[in-house]
Amino acid sequence: MFKGILLEESGKQTHASLQRLNEQQLTTGDVLVKVDYSTLNYKDALAITGKGKIVRNWPMVPGIDFAGTVLASDNPAYRIGEEVLLTGWGVGEQTWGGLAEKASVNADWLIHLPAEMTAKRAMAIGTAGFTAMLAVMALEQAGVKPDQGPVLVTGATGGVGSVAVRLLARAGYEVHASTGRPEHSDWLKSLGAHEIIDRIQLDQEPAALESQHWAGAIDAVGGRTLARILSQTKMYGAVAACGLTGGVALNTTVMPFILRGVQLLGINSVHIPKEKRIAAWQRVHESLPVNYENDVTELTLEQAIDAAHDMMAGKLTGRVVIQP
Template sequence: MTPDEDVTSLADALEDKRNRSTDSGPAVSRALIADSSGAETTFVVRSLPVTELGVGDVLVAVSWSSVNFKDSLASRKDGRVARINPLVPGIDLAGTIVAPGNSGLQPGAPVVVHGYDLGVARHGGFSEYARVPAEWVVPLNDGLSLRQAMTLGTAGFTAALSVIALEEHGLTPGRGPVLVTGATGGVGSVAVSILASRGYQVTAVTGKPDAADWLHSLGAGGVIDRAGVGDPARPLQKEIWAGAIDNVGGQTLAAVLASMRYGSAVAASGNTGGTALPTTVFPFILRGISLLGIDSVQCPIDRRREVWARLANDLRPPLLDDLATDEVDLDGVPEALARIHDGGNRGRTLVRLR
């Protein structure tokens, strides 16, 4: 062997030592990194030392993540969501346990992690591995594959929370029609499917006329344009809806509140239509309407695990796989983030890590 071959062999050996797995997991993780240090956010896919993934006693081998509207905000310099820079985005993930820490789970156990500071104040799911606190980990119940778990993801979890909140308020299929705004988005499309499977008469609201057939296939009985919700400038309108799931906010939510039936409720979780709510007190004090705030970020872990157990059972959408309309690898994530930010997304976009 020549001296040059000796040097090459030694370099290869050192590289292999840096990258091979150890008892506590791999040394590096391939990840998408968003860097907002310059005038605009830039993206690069590269290997990141696992030691730099953040503090947490559980190491997860990520199989799937998904693209959410919040991810698009966390990946933009003007998004005002990310709290560290550079950042590996991805507010949810599904994978298997590598190092269980204090989770009480066994290596290889399938899990879901989402919310809290994931993909916002600490590196998230757009990475082959993730390090998280044990108290964030949700064991995945039988009935959902890892891919299906991310077809649901944060969006499906939020939709399930919304349905549960309305039913805990007293909503039943016999009470009347239910409205879902932002119906082609992740939360909206899952909500349409869950509600329809539970026997509700669902009307979907969308600004995309070409999505009507798809929404009907998910179970929507009616599909209307945003203008069909009503005039947000009128504080009270004809009583139509026995319940509503709003993923838009702004003027759309104001119009929804004005057309709710007496004593009904709206579950609200979105702000793509704006953060201001141009309404009056009349829907609340004259019709007894309840506005139910839905938060999937800081939802307590016991509640989180209960909801995921139901998503694998009675809240499981019957056409779950049809909700995944696109699948990308890490290189395709930046384009998917731009598309969802610009309102061009339909259903759920999955990110394949393995």
């Protein structure tokens, strides 16, 4: 038996509870992992609170990422005792996820923990940090350089945004951080933000083209905010889109694309080829401070359900790791 958060559907309501589960209930996989750390992501909070259509199969153990130790394996790529991590692949949505003491998954979804990375550090980074790194790499590949002007990060107090601020600042970019929580301005500046922008300034109907402000942007909001950012992006700049907290609709014009050559880069962190996945994890591990994992909020499984509600209410900042 092992502990896990179980989501059950009753009518149109989601009920989340901490339960004792058995291995026979686990989703079928060829590697059984003892979960050493997981995280609480925005997507997990949506699933636990029932405020988003995240869960595809019921009942479900949420948790879209985890790091741990192999307990059993039918795949020669992973041996008992090896440390592994997982992000994406529909775990916590279609198959049982990491907010439990054990997880059974497809070996193809795993990678070995990078050298000198602990399970706690891996999950302090988690899906959010991995996504932020993919976004930074996408901007670099699109030609956005530190000397071309400020780079905007929206949703900056969230998981993806806060890591993106750190990564960009440490890479030499002038980071402007957008947030609706001005009380956290000093914290964002401690991460490397040069300027703090009230999100209301961006959450307005844009003109087809506005004054050029941003060499690039990492946007975790979407909706009207993303449309406005596109209209303000400099000639040949790029915007990496990786979130939708502000809505899924994108009402914009072709003007930024055909008159300024702006690039809109979609970041999908769920289905990434293993080679690119390994490279991004190694890069983010090397790019963040050596003591980065000491700056996150650490909770237990018993605390995770309440924390999910706090996250949806905007009461949490930065990364939250869960130790089963």
